Amino acid sequence: MKRLSLFMAISALLVAPIPAVLTQTPAKSDLVLLNGNFITMNPQQPTAEAVAIKGGRIEWVGSTADARKLFAGASATSDLGGATVLPGIIDAHGHLINLGESFLKLDLKGVDTPQEVARLVKEKANTVRTGEWILGWGWDEGKWAANYPTHELLTEAAPTNPVFLTGLHGFAGWANKRALLIAGITKATRDPENGKIIRDEKTGEASGVLINRAQELVTSHVTPLDLDSVKIALELAARECLRNGLTSVGEARVTPIMLQAFREMVKKGRLPLRVYAMLDGSNSALIDEWLSRGPEVDPNHRLTIRCIKVFADGALGSRGAALFEPYSDAPETKGLITTPESDLYSLTRRALERGFQMATHAIGDAANRQVLDAYERALKQASGASSGTGPAATRTQPRLRVEHAQVLAAADIPRFAELGVIASMQPTHCTSDMPWAEKRIGSSRIKGAYAWRAVLKTGAHLPISSDFPGETLNPFYGIYAAVTRQDPQGKPEGGWYPEQRMTVQEALRGYTIEAAYAEFEEKQKGSIEKGKLADLIVISKDPTVVPPKDLLRIIVLKTFIDGKLVYSSEMPK
Ligand SMILES: [Zn+2]
Secondary structure, three states: OHHHHHHHHHHHHHHOOOOHHHOOOOOOOOEEEEOOEEEOOOOOOOEEOEEEEEOOEEEEEEOHHHHHHHOOOOOOEEEOOOOEEEEOEEEEEEOHHHHHHHHHOEEOOOOOOHHHHHHHHHHHHOOOOOOOOEEEEEEOOOHHHHHOOOHHHHHHHOOOOOEEEEEOOOOEEEEOHHHHHHOOOOOOOOOOOOEEEEEOOOOOOEEEEEEEHHHHHHHOOOOOOOHHHHHHHHHHHHHHHHHOOEEEEEEEEEOHHHHHHHHHHHHOOOOOOEEEEEEEOOOHHHHHHHHHHOOEOOOOOOEEEEEEEEEOEOOOOOOOOOOOOOEOOEOOOOOOEOOOHHHHHHHHHHHHHOOOEEEEEEOOHHHHHHHHHHHHHHHHHHHHOOOOOOOHHHHHOOOOEEEEOOEOOHHHOOHHHHHOOEEEEOHHHHHHHOOOHHHHHHHHHHHHEOOHHHHHHOOOOOOEOOOOOOOOOOHHHHHHHHHHOOOOOOOOOOOOOHHHOOOHHHHHHHHOHHHHHOOOOOOOOOOOOOOOEOOEEEEOOOOOOOOHHHHHHOOEEEEEEOOEEEEEOOOOO
16 A cells, blocks of 8 residues: 555656646546557547557547656556557448357458369368368459359268358358258249249259258258357457457447347456447347347447348359349349348338337348338438437437448439438458459449449548458458559559549448447547547558558557457467
C-alpha cells in the first residue's frame, strides 16, 4: 500500500502543474501512444501524433509534445517511432464461422486445377478412417463454372470416403460418388427449389457438382460441428482477424449454435473482437423468436444482435444472380430470385416495427431492384405507422442494407441515397470477378456492376467489406482493389472500368466510419476521436502516401481493442 501511494504521489507531481484545459480530467491515463502518424478519420482533426487512452476509450488526441506534458503520469507509454495508426478496421460483411471452418477443413483456396484438388483429397484419404467424411473448402466455383469438374476425380481419390468440397463463395459444392450415394441422389432426384444438380448430358446422372440449395442434399448428412468445435472455429477466425487489423466484423449469417457460441465466448472473455451479428433469415423460428424479444444492443459493444440477413438471389459466378434479361453467356437463364418480394416486404415491415435492421444479399440487377422496391414500400408504411417498439434510432433511421449491390440498373443507383439504404460493397469481389464478369452480363450491364463511384456520387453510405473467407480478409487488399480495380499483379493496366475507382480516403472511410454507421455504432468507433472506443491498429506504411502497389505490402504491427494490445507482429505465433 505504501509503495502504491508513494507512486501515486510521484505521478501527481509529474503531471503538475495541470494546464487549464485539463483541470477536469483525472491525471492518470492507462496508455499513451506517442510519435505516431495517426490518420484519425475525424474530419475535425484528420491527423495527430499522440493519443491517450483511459478505461478502454480514447481520452485525448493531439501532438507528442502536448502528450508528454499532459500525460507524464500515464501507467504506460509507447513510442511508435513514426509508425502509422488507423482506427481499427471494421469489416462490414464477413463469415467468421466459415473462416474458422476453413482452418479445420482441407484448404483448397488458390488450388489451380481439379487434378491438384484430387491429389490433396487422396493425401487426406490416407490419414482418415474408411467412411469418414472428407470436407474441403475453397475451389473457385466462379472460375471453374465454364467447365465444372465431375465426381470421378474425387471418387478415384477417395473411393471409401464420402467427399464434399465447398466452393470459395459457398454457392457450389463438389461431391464424390460415395457422398452422392449417402445423399440418395439418383437420376430421378429432382432439382430442389433454389438449387440445381449438375448432370451428365448423356446419362442424366448427377455429375458431382451441386449448385446453391442442392448442396443441402449432401450437407444435411454431414455431422455438423458441435458447440465446442464452433467455438474453436470462431476463436481461430477471430485471431486471424486481429492479425489482419480487423477489430470488428459484421457476421453475415448467424445460426442458433453460433449465437450460443458467441454468447459463451463473450461471457468467458474469449471473443477477442467485436461482432455485429446478422441473424440467419432463412431460419423462421430464429427470426420469430428474435422479432418477439427485440434487438440486443451490447453496452460493451462486443456482440450486438439487431440485424436480419436474407438472400434475394445467388451469385454471378454460378449464374444464380437474378437478372432482368438472360445471361449473356447462357441465354436460357436469368438466374433466380430466392426470396420473393412480398416475403421480403413483410419481413422488412416486421423488422422495422421491432427495431431490427435488414441486410439483404442482392447481386443481379433484378434482385437489387426488388430489394429496393420492397424496402421502399416497407419504409413508407413504417413512417406512416405510429407504433413500433424497437430502439428509436432504428425506427427513425432504419439504415436498411443491401449486401453486395453488385449489378445495378442505372435507374436504381440513386435510390440508395434517396431511400437512405446502405450499399454494403466488396472491392475484392470486383477484382476477383473481372476476368469473367463481362462474359456473364455483357458490355452494357457491366457499366452498372461494382459501380462504387457511381453509388458514392449519389451520397449513399458505402461500407466496405471483404466477405471473407471467399476473399482475403486483409483490408489492404480491399483498399488496393478499391483504388486500382486491378489484380495484385497490376492487371489490367490502368484498372478495369477505372472510372469507378475510389480514393484511398474513401476506401478507408468504407472500412472505418461507414462500416461503423452500418452497425449504428458511428458514435462508438470508426475514428480516432475523444470518447470513442480505443480500437486502433499500427501499420507498417502510410496507405495515403504509398504508391498503390505498395498497399499490398502493408502489414499490421499491432492491434488494440478497448485500448488493450490484442495482437503484435512480435508476439510469438
Ligand atoms: Zn457473405
